[in-house]
Amino acid sequence: MPLNTLPPFREDPRGLLRALFQVAVRRAQxxxxxxxxxxxxxxxxxxxxxxxxxxxxxxxxxxxxxxxxxxxxxxxxxxxxxxxxxxxxxxxxxxxxxxxxxxxxxxxxxxxxxxxxxxxxxxxxxxxxxxxxxxxxxxxxxxxxxxxxxxxxxxxxxxxxxxxxxxxxxxxxxxxxxxxxxxxxxxxxxxxxxxxxxxxxxxxxxxxxxxxxxxxxxxxxxxxxxxxxxxxxxxxxxxxxxxxxxxxxxxxxxxxxxxxxxxxxxxTPGQSLQAAAEAARAAGLAAHVLSDAIEGEAREVAKVHAALAREVALRNAPFARPCVLLSGGETTVTLGAAAPQGAPARGGRAGEFCLALALALQGQPGVWALAADTDGIDGTQDKAGALLTPDTLGRAAALGLDARALLQRHDAYGFFEPLGDALLTGPTHTNVNDFRALLIA
The missing domain is CATH 3.40.50.10180 (Glycerate kinase, MOFRL-like N-terminal domain)
Incomplete structure (x- = not known):
């Protein structure tokens, strides 16, 4: 995809985020x-x-x-x-x-x-x-x-x-x-x-x-x-x-x-994030690379990203909207006593990040997000990651999905698959780890 042909973010925010992920993956081929x-x-x-x-x-x-x-x-x-x-x-x-x-x-x-x-x-x-x-x-x-x-x-x-x-x-x-x-x-x-x-x-x-x-x-x-x-x-x-x-x-x-x-x-992860940032800027959207080396529990990293996104959405700071925030690294998901015995853990770092981000944002207007593993496989699933929209929690509630319960048992794809928001790419034949993009319009 040429840099100047990204989908317009106001008309197709989901398409824009997918395209930025594709740019990042292509840079690492x-x-x-x-x-x-x-x-x-x-x-x-x-x-x-x-x-x-x-x-x-x-x-x-x-x-x-x-x-x-x-x-x-x-x-x-x-x-x-x-x-x-x-x-x-x-x-x-x-x-x-x-x-x-x-x-x-x-x-x-x-x-x-x-x-x-x-x-x-x-x-x-x-x-x-x-x-x-x-x-x-x-x-x-x-x-x-x-x-x-x-x-x-x-x-x-x-x-x-x-x-x-x-x-x-x-x-x-x-x-x-x-x-x-x-x-x-x-x-x-x-x-x-x-x-x-x-x-x-x-x-x-x-x-x-x-x-x-x-x-x-x-x-x-x-x-x-x-x-x-x-x-x-x-x-x-x-x-x-x-x-x-x-x-x-x-x-x-x-x-x-x-x-x-x-x-x-x-x-490297940094090169892929910079490629995505350059593509966004070429399409007229401000882009900020937060870091290519973020570690920590995926759900905790999601809370930090949500706080930053809300600050931009509500106060136009520290970055002016519209903009896209990009980050990478390798977060973790700790499976422990918090997960009910025998419950499925479906998904990996990207899915867990997106589910925790949805809960932290609580439907914040004007915020979309994508998180995916650049190898095309998030954890042990066949999904690369997931997409998040301002109405994610509302659509989930209409389907009877309990976001907190699913996060508790690390079942991110039990949440995103019924919504049609699980990202399926197949193997990408490269791997520069986590890719996250938050669009604040």
């Missing part, structure tokens, strides 16, 4: 992002390794851009259903596997084992291009000695429900997987490793994206133990002892075995 960072082919062979929700699209982009006469092979792992359609005539040189996310499965463990095998026997004349994007922590999980896959799956599930920030979760996960925290890069030595990453984490810290399989890790075994204790994540005794002794330590910055590495962020 691998084909347009990785080209400037590709080096010339090496004297030896080029091996591509990687994992993440964008891995299939990143591999396809690399195949399209790499010289046809230069050797290219490899293996990447993406989420089930996230392999993009293949362009006609594009030769397949990189194998793409599918595995489970957000909790790892045997397919992901098998792929991780194969990646480590492929990395063996490389020379200094070869080149490894590591394609990294969000989701790789689960997709490329190979348990360390003393830990079974079932135990690792339980740890992932408990972390996801704990409310831990992504940096905390990945600190522990880095120390429990044989491919994470720079261990994949170690397996590639002495070949140089070029990491091309699409960021889905606040602050764009490459060692956190997909648990940093190809970069050094500054966190320690003691840090990992502290995370487990903070969130009451039970670990097998053998793993606790290995963490206490430092036996599961990851390679640190300055490690000579990782010399000659290069890392490039090819797409």
């Amino acid at each position: 691998p084909l347009g992002a990785i080209g400037p960072w590709l080096p010339p082919p090496p004297r030896g062979r080029t091996l591509v390794l990687g994992a993440g929700k964008a891995a299939g699209a990143m591999a396809q982009a690399l195949e399209a851009l790499w010289p046809t006469q230069a050797p290219l092979s490899g293996l990447v792992v993406t989420r089930y259903g996230h392999v993009p359609p293949r362009p006609t005539g594009l030769a397949r040189r990189i194998e793409v596997r599918e595995a489970a996310h957000p909790v790892p499965d045997a397919a992901g463990a098998a792929a991780a084992r194969e990646l480590l095998a492929l990395a063996g026997g490389l020379t200094a004349d070869d080149l490894v291009i590591c394609l990294v994007s969000g989701g790789g922590s689960a997709l490329l999980s190979l348990p360390v000695p003393g830990l079974t896959l079932a135990q690792l799956q339980d740890i992932h599930a408990r972390l996801l429900a704990s409310g831990a920030a992504i940096g905390e979760m990945n600190c522990l996960r880095k120390h429990l997987s044989r491919t994470a925290g720079g261990r994949l890069a170690l397996a590639c030595a002495p070949a140089p490793v070029l990491t091309l990453a699409i960021s889905d984490v606040p602050g764009d810290e490459v060692s956190v994206i997909a648990s940093g399989p190809s970069v050094a890790d500054a966190s320690s075994c003691a840090d990992a133990l502290a995370v487990a204790r903070r969130y009451r994540i039970a670990l097998p005794d053998a793993v606790v002892r290995a963490l206490q002794s430092g036996a599961l330590e990851t390679p640190k910055p300055g490690d000579a075995r990782l010399a000659g590495q290069a890392v490039h962020l090819v797409a």
